[in-house]
Amino acid sequence: xxxxxxxxxxxxxxxxxxxxxxxxxxxxxxxxxxxxxxxxxxxxxxxxxxxxxxxxxxxxxxxxxxxxxxxxxxxxxxxxxxxxxxxxxxxxxxxxxxxxxxxxxxxxxxxxxxxxxxxxxxxxxxxxxxxxxxxxxxxxxxxxxxxxxxxxxxxxxxxxxxxxxxxxxxxxxxxxxxxxxxxxxxxxxxxxxxxxxxxxxxxxxxxxxxxxxxxxxxxxxxxxxxxxxxxxxxxxxxxxxxxxxxxxxxxxxxxxxxxxxxxxxxxxxxxxxxxxxxxxxxxxxxxxxxxxxxxxxxxxxxxxxxxxxxxxxxxxxxxxxxxxxxxxxxxxxxxxxxxxxxxxxxxxxxxxxxxxxxxxxxxxxxxxxxxxxxxxxxxxxxxxxxxxxxxxxxxxxxxxxxxxxxxxxxxxxxxxxxxxxxxxxxxxxxxxxxxxxxxxxxxxxxxxxxxxxxxxxxxxxxxxxxxxxxxxxxxxxxxxxxxxxxxxxxxxxxxxxxxxxxx
Amino acid sequence: xxxxxxxxxxxxxxxxxxxxxxxxxxxxxxxxxxxxxxxxxxxxxxxxxxxxxxxxxxxxxxxxxxxxxxxxxxxxxxxxxxxxxxxxxxxxxxxxxxxxxxxxxxxxxxxxxxxxxxxxxxxxxxxxxxxxxxxxxxxxxxxxxxxxxxxxxxxxxxxxxxxxxxxxxxxxxxxxxxxxxxxxxxxxxxxxxxxxxxxxxxxxxxxxxxxxxxxxxxxxxxxxxxxxxxxxxxxxxxxxxxxxxxxx
Numbered sequence: 169x170x171x172x173x174x175x176x177x178x179x180x181x182x183x184x185x186x187x188x189x190x191x192x193x194x195x196x197x198x199x200x201x202x203x204x205x206x207x208x209x210x211x212x213x214x215x216x217x218x219x220x221x222x223x224x225x226x227x228x229x230x231x232x233x234x235x236x237x238x239x240x241x242x243x244x245x246x247x248x249x250x251x252x253x254x255x256x257x258x259x260x261x262x263x264x265x266x267x268x269x270x271x272x273x274x275x276x277x278x279x280x281x282x283x284x285x286x287x288x289x290x291x292x293x294x295x296x297x298x299x300x301x302x303x304x305x306x307x308x309x310x311x312x313x314x315x316x317x318x319x320x321x322x323x324x325x326x327x328x329x330x331x332x333x334x335x336x337x338x339x340x341x342x343x344x345x346x347x348x349x350x351x352x353x354x355x356x357x358x359x360x361x362x363x364x365x366x367x368x369x370x371x372x373x374x375x376x377x378x379x380x381x382x383x384x385x386x387x388x389x390x391x392x393x394x395x396x397x398x399x400x401x402x403x404x405x406x407x408x409x410x411x412x413x414x415x416x417x418x419x420x421x422x423x424x425x426x427x428x429x430x431x432x433x434x435x436x437x438x439x440x441x442x443x444x445x446x447x448x449x450x451x452x453x454x455x456x457x458x459x460x461x462x463x464x465x466x467x468x469x470x471x472x473x474x475x476x477x478x479x480x481x482x483x484x485x486x487x488x489x490x491x492x493x494x495x496x497x498x499x500x501x502x503x504x505x506x507x508x509x510x511x512x513x514x515x516x517x518x519x520x521x522x523x524x525x526x527x528x529x530x531x532x533x534x535x536x537x538x539x540x541x542x543x544x545x546x547x548x549x550x551x552x553x554x555x556x557x558x559x560x561x562x563x564x565x566x567x568x569x570x571x572x573x574x575x576x577x578x579x580x581x582x583x584x585x586x587x588x589x590x591x592x593x594x595x596x597x598x599x600x601x602x603x604x605x606x607x608x609x610x611x612x613x614x615x616x617x618x619x620x621x622x623x624x625x626x627x628x629x630x631x632x633x634x635x636x637x638x639x640x641x642x643x644x645x646x647x648x649x650x651x652x653x654x655x656x657x658x659x660x661x662x663x664x665x666x667x668x669x670x671x
Numbered sequence: 672x673x674x675x676x677x678x679x680x681x682x683x684x685x686x687x688x689x690x691x692x693x694x695x696x697x698x699x700x701x702x703x704x705x706x707x708x709x710x711x712x713x714x715x716x717x718x719x720x721x722x723x724x725x726x727x728x729x730x731x732x733x734x735x736x737x738x739x740x741x742x743x744x745x746x747x748x749x750x751x752x753x754x755x756x757x758x759x760x761x762x763x764x765x766x767x768x769x770x771x772x773x774x775x776x777x778x779x780x781x782x783x784x785x786x787x788x789x790x791x792x793x794x795x796x797x798x799x800x801x802x803x804x805x806x807x808x809x810x811x812x813x814x815x816x817x818x819x820x821x822x823x824x825x826x827x828x829x830x831x832x833x834x835x836x837x838x839x840x841x842x843x844x845x846x847x848x849x850x851x852x853x854x855x856x857x858x859x860x861x862x863x864x865x866x867x868x869x870x871x872x873x874x875x876x877x878x879x880x881x882x883x884x885x886x887x888x889x890x891x892x893x894x895x896x897x898x899x900x901x902x903x904x905x906x907x908x909x910x911x912x913x914x915x916x917x918x919x
Contacts, residue, residue: 562763565726565835566825567753572780580767657811658767 195223196407199236199245199527199608202229202621204430204437205290205371205395205423209249211441213397215452216413219445220406227527229617231515231606233258235522239608240400241278244526247399247411251290253391255398265391275398283397283408284415288371288423291390292326294383295368297358301381308386310340318364320346321354326367331391333367339389355380370420373427382420395423413448430622459630462615467634469610473529474597477536481597482590484537485544490574493552503549506542514539514600518607532601532609539600540593547589551582584650584659591646598639602631612638677704679833679865680725685734686890687720694720695890696733702882707859707866709876709897712886713908718869721886722835725867726755739832753781756826756834756864761842762818764810764825771806774825781829795824798858816847823855827862834866841872852878873912877901885909 196217200210207228214224227245230236237259239245252271256262260274272282294309301307304315312318326332327348336342344365349357354366359378368375370382395418397411418426422444429440436456445452457465485506492499509517517539521531555578563573579586605613612631619627650659678701686696694717702708710718723729724736727743736743744751764773771792778788796803799820810818819840826834840848840855856879859866870876876883883900885893885908892906904910 558759558761558763559765561728562757562759563765565728565752565757565759566777567749567751567755567829568777568780569749572749576768576776576780577765581765583767655767655809657809661766 195225196247196403197225197227197245199230199239199248200226200228201233201236201248202231202617204427204621206249207437207621208426208430208441209286209395209397211438212414212445213247213249213411215438215441215445215454216410216450217407218454219450219452220410222407227608229605229614229621230527230608231519235519235527235607238522239527240280240398242526243400244528244608246403246407247397249286249395249397251393251395252285253291253393255396256391268394268396271396276401279401281399281401281403281408283399283412286395286397286414286423287416287418288420289392289394290369290371290420290423291385291393292332293368293370293385293390294365295358295375295380296365296383297361298379298381299361300364306383307381308384309336309389310386312342312344312365312383313340316343318344319362320344320365321349321357321363322346322367323351323354324348336389340387371423371427373424373431375424376428377432413445413450417448434622434624459627463630463634466610466612466614466631467638469529469614470598470601470612470635470638473532473536473601473604473609473611474594477533477601478540478590478594478597480533481537481540481593482544485541485589485593486548486586488541489545489548489552493549496553499549499553503542503546506545509538510542514603515606518603518609522607527608529604529609531607532604532611536597536600536604540597543592543596544586544589547585547592548582551585552578555581581658583654587646587650587654591643594642594646595639598635598642602635678702679704679739680867681737682721682724683735683737685724685731685736687717687724687729688732689720693732693889695886698734698890700884700891700894702865702867702884704865705863706881707856707868707879708882708884709880710867710869710884710886711871711873711876711909711912712892713888714871716886716888718871718886719837721884722837722867722869725833726752726757726835753777753829754831754833756829756831758822758826758834758836758839760838762810762815762822762839764818764821766810768809769806770801770808770810770813770821773810773821774828778828791828791830792824795827798861799824799854814847815843816851819843819847819851820854823851823858827858827864832864834864836866836868838869838871840875841870848875855879873916877916 198210198214198217200206210226210228214226217224227239230239233250233254236245236248237250240248252268255271255275256266260266260271266274268282268285275282294312296306306312306315322333327346333346349363349366354363355374355378357363358366358380368380368382374380375382399408399411426440426444429435430437438454438456442452442454488502492502512520514535517535518532521535525531525534559577559581560573563577568576601611602613602616604611605617612635615631615634616628619625619631680702682698682700685698687694698721710721712718720729724731725738727748730743739754768776774795775788775792778791792806793803796806801817801820801824805813805817810821813821822839826836840851843851852875868876868879877897880897883894883897884891885900885906887906887908893900893904893909900909901913904913
């Protein structure tokens with residue numbers, strides 16, 4: 169029994185080592201967050217390196233500033249583009265405005281280097297209809313003071329934030345009061361000239377699309393959100409220079425234009441990045457992946473994540489169950505702990521793995537593994553401890569050893585229940601693995617996140633339906649295997665009641 | 672009982688304490704060799720407990736039990752138990768194993784040669800009147816009577832000198848029971864094993880047994896050759912049984 173447990177631990181350790189060993193040393197890993205602009209900037213960095221002959225591993229769609237910055241700090245990724253305002257507020261937790269030099273110095277202490285800012289500033293801005301601009305000659309925020317009758321409608325967040333409209337109104341001495349509106353509605357309303365002023369991001373694709381004019385923040389109220397590639401200080405000099413290629417080349421308008429091509433023209437992000445790099449004389453040879461290729465690749469990743477996690481969970485859960493099922497003071501706490509793991513929301517469990525294992529497949533597999541333990545442990549412990557006592561007494565009386573009784577009587581009779589547990593875990597694994605993309609683990613979730621980011625329902629459906637299909641196929645496979653290895657009457661008896669068939 | 676008669680089991684002043692009380696104390700009896708011994712007694716008198724003291728499923732809390740001429744070993748009890756056949760009420764066949772596996776699994780685990788296993792299996796099926804074709808079937812595909820015959824085959828597979836049977840035929844209908852009892856007597860005469868049979872059925876005891884052990888509330892009330900015991904019942908329990916039987 170103990171040897172079985174040791175075997176289980178060995179298998180898991182071997183698996184973990186094997187996966188950890190997969191982290192390529194010679195390739196560079198570029199990260200991005202889950203929004204289009206970050207994704208485009210990530211592509212720019214990635215294709216620049218690829219054009220110079222390096223291999224690049226893309227960890228895009230990472231879930232939030234903390235996860236992606238943490239990954240950079242730990243060396244799981246080598247570079248990504250961040251905004252100065254975000255660095256100041258979220259990463260350095262500074263309330264006062266820092267200069268770029270101050271930001272650079274602070275990051276340098278963490279082993280991270282800032283490259284040249286890309287040139288644009290993705291900040292809040294005031295937008296008006298171009299006709300209104302033409303009629304009034306408005307071009308600066310301060311000039312709004314002269315038009316007290318203009319109708320101000322802002323997104324709820326901007327309206328309520330401490331550094332939103334209340335502060336802006338005071339800073340500029342504006343007389344207008346404002347109402348809240350959904351951002352998407354605001355854009356339509358402004359086009360219809362039903363409202364006059366609303367809040368935008370300076371690089372929004374919609375600015376061009378809806379023919380809006382952005383008013384200059386002439387009294388510098390809005391904090392700067394300058395896009396800056398940040399990289400690990402220990403990268404070789406030539407790589408640093410390559411990553412600097414787009415420094416000071418992207419104006420607000422250029423960036424908005426790139427966003428426009430992705431959002432409105434629905435061009436692939438990698439093509440948009442490639443086209444822009446060509447204007448910098450970087451002739452990228454990157455070919456956008458077809459949807460089919462993406463789907464195949466993500467499906468394989470998904471199977472890998474769920475498969476390894478399930479395999480490890482099965483070995484470990486069975487070993488634990490066999491070791492503890494007969495010791496009730498031990499089996500209860502273990503089932504309790506496994507149950508506790510499952511009450512942690514899956515997204516939170518994944519995020520919790522990042523400080524321990526970084527980003528990528530390893531933390532995703534560990535999280536899925538922990539998630540899959542409970543169903544197997546619970547069904548196995550219950551099944552093993554409820555085998556008909558008469559049969560066990562007969563086995564012992566006839567001269568079966570404890571181990572022989574376990575192998576030849578208890579386990580075969582518990583098989584249907586154990587199988588049910590593994591099946592439940594498999595389905596949980598496949599479902600939860602869609603969230604692995606959140607921490608750079610890949611899988612079909614990548615398509616779903618990308619679809620959400622691009623507001624592309626088709627992509628979301630393809631990702632979700634593929635995961636669902638995979639779950640159904642795996643379910644059917646399990647059913648087939650079960651039929652092969654468990655005698656029909658034992659499986660049937662287990663479906664009706666949990667008691668074995670005894671005449 | 673005479674002292675020169677050979678025996679397979681000897682209880683020496685044995686007692687068993689279970690839960691909060693003594694099931695029985697001062698049990699002193701020798702179970703004769705190559706005969707069928709029936710253990711009867713009111714429910715709660717400890718018939719099954721007595722049986723379990725023989726194959727070491729229980730250890731005596733006082734006194735000793737000697738089986739097949741030796742003390743019950745402390746270690747590797749499974750090897751000791753393989754010398755003793757065991758069958759229980761309701762047959763207790765393993766539902767996930769075929770009839771062949773039910774019977775031969777332990778022989779395989781004990782390292783018997785396949786030829787020897789096959790030969791023994793065929794002998795036993797023949798002796799108990801089971802069709803060879805049944806080997807491949809599962810227990811639930813057999814009738815109750817057939818299952819009990821398989822249970823006997825399983826108990827006898829390893830050629831035990833001693834067979835322990837705990838109410839083995841009580842869960843079957845009267846006609847089938849009768850047939851199996853006859854088959855069992857024949858089997859015992861052919862193979863000449865010793866058997867200890869726990870039963871609550873007095874008729875079964877008188878039909879099968881050569882030797883009778885009567886358990887009362889605190890231990891053995893009477894034991895001896897069947898005819899002697901029935902002719903001179905000193906135990907109140909036995910006297911009532913004999914009288915009821917005579918009236919019927």
